[in-house]
Amino acid sequence: MADALSVIPAAVLRNLADKLYEKRKNAALEVEGIVKQLAGAGDHDRITAVINLLTTEYTFSPQANHRKGGLISLAAATVGLTTEAAQHLEQIVPPVLDSFADQDSRVRYYACEALYNIAKVVRGDFIIFFNQIFDALCKLSADSDANVQSAAHLLDQLVKNIVTESDQFSIEEFIPLLRDRMNVLNPYVHQFLVGWITVLDSVPDIDMLGFLPDFLDGLFNMLSDSSHEIRQQADSALSEFLQEIKNSPVRVNLFADSFLFVHFVFINCDVQCASFSPNILKEKQHVLFICHFLTRAVLLLKSVDYGRMAEILVQRAGSPDEFTRLTAITWINEFVKLGGYQLVPYYADILRAILPCISNKEEKIRVVARETNEELRAIQADPAEAFDVGAILSIARRF
Numbered sequence: 106m107a108d109a110l111s112v113i114p115a116a117v118l119r120n121l122a123d124k125l126y127e128k129r130k131n132a133a134l135e136v137e138g139i140v141k142q143l144a145g146a147g148d149h150d151r152i153t154a155v156i157n158l159l160t161t162e163y164t165f166s167p168q169a170n171h172r173k174g175g176l177i178s179l180a181a182a183t184v185g186l187t188t189e190a191a192q193h194l195e196q197i198v199p200p201v202l203d204s205f206a207d208q209d210s211r212v213r214y215y216a217c218e219a220l221y222n223i224a225k226v227v228r229g230d231f232i233i234f235f236n237q238i239f240d241a242l243c244k245l246s247a248d249s250d251a252n253v254q255s256a257a258h259l260l261d262q263l264v265k266n267i268v269t270e271s272d273q274f275s276i277e278e279f280i281p282l283l284r285d286r287m288n289v290l291n292p293y294v295h296q297f298l299v300g301w302i303t304v305l306d307s308v309p310d311i312d313m314l315g316f317l318p319d320f321l322d323g324l325f326n327m328l329s330d331s332s333h334e335i336r337q338q339a340d341s342a343l344s345e346f347l348q349e350i351k352n353s354p355v356r357v358n359l360f361a362d363s364f365l366f367v368h369f370v371f372i373n374c375d376v377q378c379a380s381f382s383p384n385i386l387k388e389k390q391h392v393l394f395i396c397h398f399l400t401r402a403v404l405l406l407k408s409v410d411y412g413r414m415a416e417i418l419v420q421r422a423g424s425p426d427e428f429t430r431l432t433a434i435t436w437i438n439e440f441v442k443l444g445g446y447q448l449v450p451y452y453a454d455i456l457r458a459i460l461p462c463i464s465n466k467e468e469k470i471r472v473v474a475r476e477t478n479e480e481l482r483a484i485q486a487d488p489a490e491a492f493d494v495g496a497i498l499s500i501a502r503r504f
Contacts, residue, residue: 108151109158112139121163121174129174133181140185149192156182156196164200169209176204176215180222190223191230197223198234205241210250217245217256224263231264232273236282238264239301243286246297254293261297265304276305280316287323292332299327299338306345314349318413321346325417325433329426340432347436351443353409411444415451422458431470434462438477441484449484456481 110118113136120132136155143152159182163175179197183190190197201223204216220238224231231238242264245257268274286298302320306313327339418440421433437455440448448455459481462474 108154112143112151113155113158118162121159121178122166122168122171123174124170126173129170129177132174133177136178137181137185140182141187144186144189149189152182152186152193153196156193160196160200164204169212172204172207172209172212173215176201176212176219180219183223183226187226190227194223194227194230194234198231202234202237202241205245210248210253213245213248213250213253214256217253217260221256221260221263224260224267228267229271229273231267232271235264235268235274236279239279239282240286243289243294243297247291247293261300265301269304269308272310274311276311276313276316280319284319284323287320287326292330292335295327295330295332295335296338298323299335299342303338303342303345306342306349314346314353314409317346318410318417321414322417322421325421325424325429328429328432329424336428340428343432343436347439350409351439409444411440411447412451415440415448415455419451419454419458422462427467427470430462430465431467431473434459434470434473434477438473438480441477441480452481452484 117132117135120128121136123129123132136159140152140155143149143155156179159175159178163171164179166172166175179201183193183197186193198220201216201220204212204219207213207216242257242261245253246261248254248257283298283301286294289295289298302313302324305311324339324343327335328343330336330339415437418433418437421429422437424430424433437459441455455477459474459477462470463478465471465474
């Protein structure tokens with residue numbers, strides 16, 4: 106701390122805690138200039154000392170104005186570091202994230218503003234904190250203060266932009282958090298979650314469809330939300346996913362494995378171009394390019410887990426909400442058409458969900474249920490392949 110005190114004038118430290126915003130802002134600009142000079146001199150030990158001082162004496166202070174000044178100055182220090190900010194993020198970001206839970210709404214507001222300014226500087230280096238940031242933004246989306254909600258929304262938009270352009274984002278690490286948050290009932294949180302699902306699904310290199318079973322039930326739950334806007338957003342997201350499923354090949358593994366094997370052969374073996382027709386492939390490089398392109402294309406194809414989703418749809422087909430029930434049996438209908446044989450183990454459960462809908466008071470539900478029933482009857486399944494004849498007959502007797 107002594108090193109930090111030697112480089113930051115006492116007047117600057119005093120103004121960082123002033124009750125007037127302008128004085129805190131000007132003091133933070135002074136901190137930015139000091140950190141910029143230290144970074145130019147490569148004095149990262151003193152930069153670390155400055156950040157520690159701002160954190161311990163200001164951001165974690167019991168005085169609200171100190172905390173506000175600390176947040177502004179941490180963002181200013183990041184701006185001063187510019188391209189060298191990444192190596193200090195472990196010091197800078199956690200105190201800001203902690204401030205999102207501050208009891209003072211103005212401190213929460215300044216925390217959003219500070220993290221926004223930090224994110225603008227570090228961009229992709231920011232991703233290592235994504236799950237913590239997402240969790241914090243999820244909570245702030247339902248904040249009691251409108252100004253905090255507005256600031257959180259601006260930060261959310263920036264984080265979305267950073268994620269969509271980053272190659273460091275891990276969907277595998279994110280999905281468990283998303284799955285957990287889908288159980289939250291707050292309508293603002295629902296809107297926040299649907300927005301993220303839609304954005305991530307729009308990124309070509311992120312296979313949200315492959316993880317759809319993890320949050321499908323949550324989306325269906327939103328179809329009966331009290332907010333008309335959220336119901337529309339959930340319906341739109343579900344419609345988009347169903348269209349992606351309809352556009353996705355059911356079986357691609359053999360095709361993918363074939364091209365991976367060819368690619369392997371050409372990399373590891375000395376294959377002569379003469380072994381191929383000169384009118385088709387004249388250079389080994391052309392073969393490698395084609396194999397690589399096709400392999401990449403195949404591996405990017407969306408994967409569809411009909412079985413796991415069928416279990417969810419069967420439950421939702423019995424929903425007391427008619428729109429939810431109609432959407433669920435519409436999905437089941439498409440699943441039976443697209444992946445009929447994959448659904449054989451779930452045949453009895455699907456039949457149990459569909460048969461009551463055949464006599465539903467809503468015509469749309471009756472029509473889809475009857476069509477699905479006909480599709481099920483057309484499946485010629487082998488009893489040896491998990492086709493439970495006894496269960497099916499038991500269900501049929503009830504209706």
